[in-house]
Amino acid sequence: MKRRTFIHAGSLFLASTGLANLLPLNSFSMGQNKSDKIRIGVIGINGMGWSNLTALLKDPRAQCVTLCDVDQNVLDKRVAELAKSNITVSTTNDYQKILENKDIDAVVIGTPDHWHCKITVDALAAGKDVYVEKPAGNSIAECNEMVAAQQRYNKVVQVGQWQRSQKHFADAIAYVHSGKLGNVRLVKAWAYQGWMKAIPVASDTAVPTGVDYNKWLGPATMRPFNPNRFHFNFRWFWDYAGGLMTDWGVHMIDYALLGMKATTPKSIVASGGKFAYPDDASETPDTLTAIYEFNGFNLQWEHATGIDDGPYGRTHGVAFIGNNGTLVLNRQGWEVIPEKDGGKDKIEAVPLQKSVDNGLQLHTRNFLDVIQSRKMEDLKAPIQAGAHVANICQMGNIAYRTGKKIYWDASKGRFTDGTANKYLAAQYHNGYKMPKV
Structure with missing residues (x-):
């Protein structure tokens, strides 16, 4: 052009x-x-x-x-x-x-x-x-x-x-990279979404007037129209999305990876389920913990719906836990909480550095x-960065769906487990084929 x-x-x-x-x-x-x-x-x-x-x-x-x-x-x-x-x-x-x-x-x-x-x-x-x-x-x-x-x-x-694109996120990662936290062995990322309530089970209905439902489905499995799967709530069904892991995980885990300069994990294990709303219409887990093993540190993801009081009293965030202190970061800002040694702070505390811009x-x-x-x-x-973190989040979902501890072979771009590899590619239906470049 x-x-x-x-x-x-x-x-x-x-x-x-x-x-x-x-x-x-x-x-x-x-x-x-x-x-x-x-x-x-x-x-x-x-x-x-x-x-x-x-x-x-x-x-x-x-x-x-x-x-x-x-x-x-x-x-x-x-x-x-x-x-x-x-x-x-x-x-x-x-x-x-x-x-x-x-x-x-x-x-x-x-x-x-x-x-x-x-x-x-x-x-x-x-x-x-x-x-x-x-x-x-x-x-x-x-x-x-x-x-x-x-x-x-x-x-x-x-x-x-x-x-x-936000300044306070960049500033927080610069602090992590400064080394002041000491050896960071554990990074936590989370999303606690108290506003998310149960999705009542609803019957299939006729397609609403004005909606081209076949175009909406596209490559997804052909199913009768159901209002629970349409518009916002598509996020909680495997046909169209990956639940909170891919909805919020790509934001929070992205910063965990940036802070640790991490590539791909060696292993992933995940556990959870529909513990908050076991009988509602959604498919993806409302409660999930996933642990990623990288060289020299673990990354822990957790999410829960219907609850707001997450780690450090925050509904969402990332915590870099080092020998000298912990940096806690979310959309509102970041702070550093020192470790103690003999009653004295190992490093200087950093009070909350608030967000100052519109990301x-x-x-x-x-x-x-x-x-x-x-x-x-x-x-x-x-897209390289977006694909990287989306893939890491997909790995967490795949570990959950297989019910196994799975291992990633970076040289082959595959898991070592055949069951896990079945989830590598989304299945296309209705005459659509996944793009091949």
């Missing part, structure tokens, strides 16, 4: 997130005309796709051209909301129509997880830059194909792990920056 030239207007970036402020920022031209804009299509506009778009539209370089969703009700709602800010877009329920449009520079993918890989690979092949929601893929094989596609087509791929808006701005510069090394969450 022929790339246009752009006028950098990063200094005009606003931290507010409300849609009401879109018009003033998008109307400020700084000498640009429509052909100078980065023209964006959004595929999947109900949840994070919409959040990502509203963040992008805070930047005057971005212009939303078209929206795609298989639910016409969602499309109508978003078109009306954009119209309030004098933004007019076209719509479609077929993402291929967006990819065929030569005037579209980049796409945002906010679909359920089971669509991420295919749409990303198709978009890259069509010459589009891509912002794809986390987790990058819904299986290890899918993540690997997404990396291969980026390398083949040399397009920008940013994964929606927006914490990588999502910084992350989308970074995406636009790299679209302009073509400096892939400047991406905060390139």
Whole structure:
């Protein structure tokens, strides 16, 4: 695709997130005309796709051209909301129509997880830059194909792990890398989600008016429509996602891996189940502990729904536990809690260093920056990083689903256990095939 030239207007970036402020920022031209804009299509506009778009539209370089969703009700709602800010877009329920449009520079993918890989690979092949929601893929094989596609087509791929763009997260990791904590032998990462209640069992129903259910299912197993599996709650069913492990794990475990400069684990074991809501409609475990063995340290992941009081009194976070002290990090900030020796602190305590910025808006701005510069090394969450942590999270789920301690052979990119290897690739149905680059 022929790339246009752009006028950098990063200094005009606003931290507010409300849609009401879109018009003033998008109307400020700084000498640009429509052909100078980065023209964006959004595929999947109900949840994070919409959040990502509203963040992008805070930047005057971005212009939303078209929206795609298989639910016409969602499309109508978003078109009306954009119209309030004098933004007019076209719509479609077929993402291929967006990819065929030569005037579209980049796409945002906010679909359920089971669509991420295919749409990303198709978009890259069509010459589009891509912002794809986390987790990058819904299986290890899918993540690997997404990396291969980026390398083949040399397009920008940013994964929606927006914490990588926040200052306090970077500062915390710099402290871990300073060595002041001493030998870090254990890292804990967790997500306790008290707001998550049971999902009542519901009967299958007719497909809602305006929904193209076959397009929503895509490569997933053909099943009758059930409201529990649609929109937000798709996260708790193996056909489409990986539960809290891949929903929140990719955020928290990502920082555990960054802090420890870790690659892949040697072994993984996991235990849990539906202990909070054993009879509700979800499939993925509401309570889970996974232990990853790396060279020189263990990484422990845990999640629980219906509970807010996680480790260190935090609903989510990462703790680097060293001989001299522990650094605790989450979205609100980070602090250092010293170990004691003879009643004295081994290192100086660091009081809570609070978050000072808007990670999502910084992350989308970074995406636009790299679209302009073509400096892939400047991406905060390139597909290589997003695929890495998604694969680690998939390993935890695979250990849980096999009920075994499993071992990873990094030289072969496989487990040593045949049962575990059955989960390496997502199964595609309904005439779809997993992309092969």
